[in-house]
Amino acid sequence: xxxxxxxTGFTIVELLIVIVVIAILAAITIVAYNGIRxxxxxxxxxxxxAQTYRLVETERLKNNDQYPASLSSIGVTNGGVTYxxxxxxxxxxxxxxxxxxxxxxxxxxxxxxxxxCGQVKAEYYNNTSFSGxxxxxxxxxxxxxxxxxxxxxxxxxxxxxxxxxFTSYIVPPVSGSYTFYTLSDDADRLVINDVTLINNLDGSxxxxxxxxxYSPINxxxxxxxxxxxxxxxGGGGAYAQLYWTHPSQTxxxxxxxxxxxxLP
Numbered sequence: 001x002x003x004x005x006x007x008t009g010f011t012i013v014e015l016l017i018v019i020v021v022i023a024i025l026a027a028i029t030i031v032a033y034n035g036i037r038x039x040x041x042x043x044x045x046x047x048x049x050a051q052t053y054r055l056v057e058t059e060r061l062k063n064n065d066q067y068p069a070s071l072s073s074i075g076v077t078n079g080g081v082t083y084x085x086x087x088x089x090x091x092x093x094x095x096x097x098x099x100x101x102x103x104x105x106x107x108x109x110x111x112x113x114x115x116x117c118g119q120v121k122a123e124y125y126n127n128t129s130f131s132g133x134x135x136x137x138x139x140x141x142x143x144x145x146x147x148x149x150x151x152x153x154x155x156x157x158x159x160x161x162x163x164x165x166f167t168s169y170i171v172p173p174v175s176g177s178y179t180f181y182t183l184s185d186d187a188d189r190l191v192i193n194d195v196t197l198i199n200n201l202d203g204s205x206x207x208x209x210x211x212x213x214y215s216p217i218n219x220x221x222x223x224x225x226x227x228x229x230x231x232x233x234g235g236g237g238a239y240a241q242l243y244w245t246h247p248s249q250t251x252x253x254x255x256x257x258x259x260x261x262x263l264p
Contacts, residue, residue: 042100046112048081049096053105056085056092067092086117090263093117104139108262115139119260123165124157128232130165139262143168143229143242144254164231164240168260172219176247180214180255183241186234190242192217193225201232208234219246224264 084095091107115138123134197214231240
């Protein structure tokens with residue numbers, strides 16, 4: 001009787017296990033590659049804006065403290081990085097954007113920092129008491145924020161149960177009496193020129209989502225005064241907005257971007 005050799009091979013289960021293992025290894029490789037690529041792009045962005053900062057400073061020193069009119073005039077052009085260049089009374093700012101986001105360097109902050117050339121420093125805390133260190137610090141253009149049911153910085157700042165602190169200087173366009181207003185969900189505190197105009201962080205004045213009017217304060221044209229605006233979010237929608245009226249602006253409007261400056 002003829003004996004047949006026993007044939008062996010992979011079973012369906014074994015093949016499935018091999019396929020799953022290969023898929024897992026591929027996923028791990030892709031994640032690792034993306035992480036390395038993002039680190040490389042962030043390093044390239046930091047290097048680009050730091051180099052641009054040095055070029056601007058060199059040009060200023062060569063030209064009796066006069067900043068270049070544009071980045072293109074000193075040989076800097078958009079390529080892998082899109083630039084935003086601004087000059088102010090106190091100095092200048094250069095922001096760069098690529099696939100990893102926007103970072104900037106400036107006269108008051110020469111290290112690459114998250115955010116653009118906004119004149120308002122924004123600090124966010126993932127708690128309702130401003131305790132510990134902020135989970136994110138960036139720079140924005142205004143104090144009229146509306147995040148809806150989202151987050152100020154997706155993936156970093158909570159969508160609920162967070163606090164925000166905005167600091168800057170306001171340069172009054174005219175002399176006279178200024179009235180400030182806030183509209184926040186849920187609560188806020190406003191300090192102008194080191195004077196606390198109102199503190200509603202405990203929700204005792206006006207409750208949530210109420211337009212609050214502050215006692216008028218006299219300001220002098222061109223004299224920058226510090227401003228601190230704090231906001232607390234419990235749940236649901238979130239916004240923190242600052243408005244004003246003054247002798248040449250009798251209708252309530254958001255404090256404009258042009259009124260803010262990082263340094264007096």
